[in-house]
Amino acid sequence: MKMEAQRDILAHRGSLSVRTWYPVGTVLAGLYSTPPLNEVVAPPPGMATRLCFSVEYRHSSEQLMVSLLRLANLPPRFHGNVTLVELRLLPDDRRPRQSKARGTGPDPEFSDCFVFQVSGVCVPQSTLSVCVLSVEQDCKRHAVGRVLFPLEGELGQAGRVLWKDLETEDNTQRSELGDVQISLSYSPAQQRLSVGVLRARGLQLLAGTGVCVQVSLQIHTQVVKTKRSCVVKGENNPYFDHKMTFKLRSQHVDEACLKFELQQTNNVHSEPPVLLGVLVLGPFMYARGPQLQHWMDMVNAPQEPVKLWHGFSRAT
Structure with missing residues (x-):
């Protein structure tokens, strides 16, 4: 008793x-x-x-x-x-x-x-x-x-x-397609979304090829703007350290998402790059788990960069 x-x-x-x-x-x-x-x-x-x-x-x-x-x-x-x-x-x-x-x-x-x-x-x-x-x-x-x-x-x-x-950066389960470290920051006053593609790890690349990350800002089903990081060649754990900004009005923060595409460049310039993996960060209608949490942390800490590792998934 x-x-x-x-x-x-x-x-x-x-x-x-x-x-x-x-x-x-x-x-x-x-x-x-x-x-x-x-x-x-x-x-x-x-x-x-x-x-x-x-x-x-x-x-x-x-x-x-x-x-x-x-x-x-x-x-x-x-x-x-x-x-x-x-x-x-x-x-x-x-x-x-x-x-x-x-x-x-x-x-x-x-x-x-x-x-x-x-x-x-x-x-x-x-x-x-x-x-x-x-x-x-x-x-x-x-x-x-x-x-x-x-x-x-x-x-x-x-x-x-x-x-x-507790899930930490050290024990986070890694993706078989590789992971990318992303930094997000939003300024309501300037209505600006800042994105940093910092580095990647565990990529499976062919020798002599390059890799880049394409980032698209999307509101509902409409792609508003697309930008690409620099191309890094011959590394499975490349450092991009590439910063980009998007114009995003405050009233669209809960309707927008970011789509990251890991692309392997082709030596033949006439052929399109090979899509290796995708990642979506955004509010509840687009993302779950760490991807949703990263977006919410950004919204709740205006003008403060929030960094997190994410695994790529296969394109559907």
Whole structure:
């Protein structure tokens, strides 16, 4: 019974509506003898950086409750920094909710609860985005990693504790067609979208051939503008470091997307380049997962370059 009380306490720890869980006039002794969080919620074996949280959807009030509990196995270089977590509910939530860790070290605790108002129709189509940041004393921020948690099919067991590995640049699964590092920045004042094609890795190229990335700005089905990066020859891990800008009105930010095409140039100039892979970055109507998150991060941080690796996929 004691263990069941502890699990019940943990499942709703940080709840903003305590009276709904504990009726008036009752006393739970476990509330006054709750063991340390690191004893109740032990991380799974392994050295991966992991996030511990729980989610619950209340149909009566149409509220998604997210309890942020703790992190485990932060890399040593972040142990002395302040740890922040930013939560968003994609695709519509542009203003992040922020939580600050209570303490430093390899396993910081949060024990915070967040409420998202979302209809029962939309919640299965939503994705919880959790971005972990490490902040130095001079306020310089470093991205530790992120968790993208699709809610479809995950709300059956209310309040169960989840451990999810953080996705980082180092452990991101690579595409068999190769990956590209993209920088995005948007200036609402100047109505300008800045795109940087920085570098690529793991490309499968023929000897002596060149490769470039063609970028197209598209609104709905109409291609507004197309630009190309420089051509780099004879490298499977080329550095492009090519910057380009597009005119994009603020009212079209939620209707536009960027299409990247990896093209292998042909030695015969009369023949068109060979299409090796494609990538689309944009809002919810065009993209999912990291591709959607990259676009949302750009929108939520005006004039601030946001860099991320993406894998190419085959053209359909």
